[in-house]
Amino acid sequence: MRVSSTECLGNALNYSAFKPYLRMDIEQRPVAEKHFLNTTVHKISWSGLTVAIKDRRTGQTRNILDNVEGLVNSGDCCAVMGPSGCGKTTLLNALARRPINATVDGRVCINSTQLPDAAFRHVTSFVEDHDTFIGSLTVRETLQFASKLAGITHESQARIDTLLKSFGLVDQASALVEKGISKGQKRRLAVAERLVTGPKILFLDEPTSGLDSVPVFTLSATYATLQSATISSLSLLLLSAGKTQYFGARSAVIDYCEGIGVTIPQRVNPADFLLELVNIDFSQDITAASQRIADLQSLWQASNNAQLLCESILATDRSSEGLSIQADDKPGIGGQLMTLLQRSFLKAYRDIMAYTFRLVMYMGLAILMGTLWLQLDRNQDSIQLLINALLVSCGFMAFMAVTYVPAFIEDH
Template structure:
């Protein structure tokens, strides 16, 4: 594609080419952190990359990738193509120094300027854009860029420098007009799919990486949007000497023409590596001339894809011919010579400089971002507040103005159980919001921005004020409508128990969603766990007659049981109830002569002791801590 055609195509997409001054903005702004910023990456080389796993059926070693070589130089874009299952994503993960596959044996490490950089240096020189846009939908485009900059390792930029670089990136990626638009949530429409992909790339370029890995950057986009995204990336790569390696599936002719090099894989082996412009000549020399007016990407993919061939033997013979043709070609020999030359260290990496970020800086940034998300995203807490208010009105009107009469004792008990248990159960509404946060965490953790401790702690901190607000709103409506123990001390004690109940319930959601990061599965398991806790919390069956298995295995670790006990003691410890006009008391207590029932008789019936509030609060806090620590452990052990 010549420059005139390229310029015309960009104008058709409704933008102008980025200004040359962008190279200054992306490179020279980080004047206070130059230990890697000024390092020049001349080439990125990999040789003999082999990935082996044990076959599930035979138990024998199976090569997913077999002796893959490649070299990409500064300013070049390299396409990684092949049929499904050929090893594209595995190779991209190996090159990006990520986990290739479960229990895989990896041979061959990538080199930067002939050096083996430490993982910390490698992370600072590279960025990885996932196939799925793990963006926070309730943030604006500009806020997404700001938080990406604040979380980056090179956060020694001043505020003015950071804003300048963000504005340059937004301008260069054609997002300046959308900077104040939200990304988009299931409820609120945001920017388009192509704009989201551009934003994903731009947010990774905020740290001015030298190498950019893109996993299926055009997935889910039409041909026009695909060309639009990749042309932006190409301009940035050329202007800033950025190396771009992208796995891509069947691009259009115009999008394919944007790449400088191509590595073609099939059955884990190299079928071609070289200039995109050399494809015609190479395949023609093997007896596979490309028809005119044909998409070259489609043509070569059809040649090497044998999965759906009607004549399998013929297809395998054709693939073997292509593979042998490449391994015996002058291009393969030239590549080997270039790799040998580039594998000699020419420019040593500077020593690793400790990051200027502290745990507190990362934590405060995550809390700030979560706060913005929480008050904008109605799915996170808005819907839950509406649900809880609806439940409060329903509950307060059903148990309306209960009298201090023995006939109201059982309704009071029922109301205590219903309020605590169902408030806890409705915490399942937090599942989708946490899964979105978790997806963002997985992406940012893989890029080395922060770890699970900061994520889990920020998630816990941001939830506390909202859960307390929900507790207050619910209690103000229910407590006084239902006529619970009408003292200030009892009211605020109720609030304490309900707040701890909600914190424990949300911590359970976090644990389940961390273990099983699938909406349906985590929702079902959380609901099941809450059903279990309701069954053994002491309301359905008093603890002292509960089956020993359920009592000793589950009752004592049931956070709802401590909430129920605490609320029961709060209601009945210091309260008495009239026995009615006939003075026929349901419970015989020391107040029988006064024709009243002491509330302590109700507690005795359930086997609940008074004076244990501090102990129960401590146990409940311990259960919350265990849920959170287990959730943290799951995040530490799971990388995806």
């Protein structure tokens, strides 16, 4: 999970209110909530992850990520922190196997297994840092179409109701996404839209962007509730210049800094201090700042924390733990086509610019052509006039089709 703020190092959230619910037996839970339980994926690990691009001007290869390693167990949350441009989004894209215009090397394993892309997408989901909604749909319809495209038919309505309640969107269920909900509610809807398919691993790019403290707490508590376990271990991955500066428990980062000779002042937010420590963009002496980052990275590589992480990843790779994935029950091309057509018709019905405006313009063109080329004789003298009429009508329809380009981009 990539974060853009400093909540991950603030006071720990108190999930005691959820403990009686979390200890509830699985069989006693509603059917819709059983789908959110993770009983198959136990850990995800990555080692030697390197992402390189080729500089167009110099022709040389530059590493955006350089030999990044990590391990996250089931029920845990890993926050990726670092200054802008350090490779946070690139790391999430590489872990989630999203298209990257770069060379990606390294291993990404789930339960010590490198899954094929189809199986990997079956158990993972990605929440982008920007909203990608169809504004003319309501909140409930957005979740409904997401579940239909994923092939969820049994208890789909119950799942949607559970997510709407968990993310505080019950009152906004009938509101249009474009104008009926706030930015913070859109962020919650983005997470709920991905959770409706029941992914076992969720990648979030700046999930708390635009949210105040109450929705942040609600989102974190909802994650814990849906995981059937408290987030007992919050890991922190600190990046700078594409390299690991720290990876481990959030609670141990202060002790680690003291162990390498870096003292965090009292009454200073540790997250703010760490971000300032690994940021060289605004340094007066770039050479000294770059050397500081190199020294921090060397201290990390020589630390016991890095050795323990490497040993844990090696132990995971040597284990014979597999992954049982249920057969893919997604609808075929025909079913997906019908769902997309239904969504397009519903959108066109509510989008004035899509069809209503074009219909009015076509009616105006019909009246114009009907009056300009009224009662033409069907003889040799009228051929050129008929050609002009056909040219105007075809050209007008071609230009009017451009008005649907924004809607097409939104659907895409």
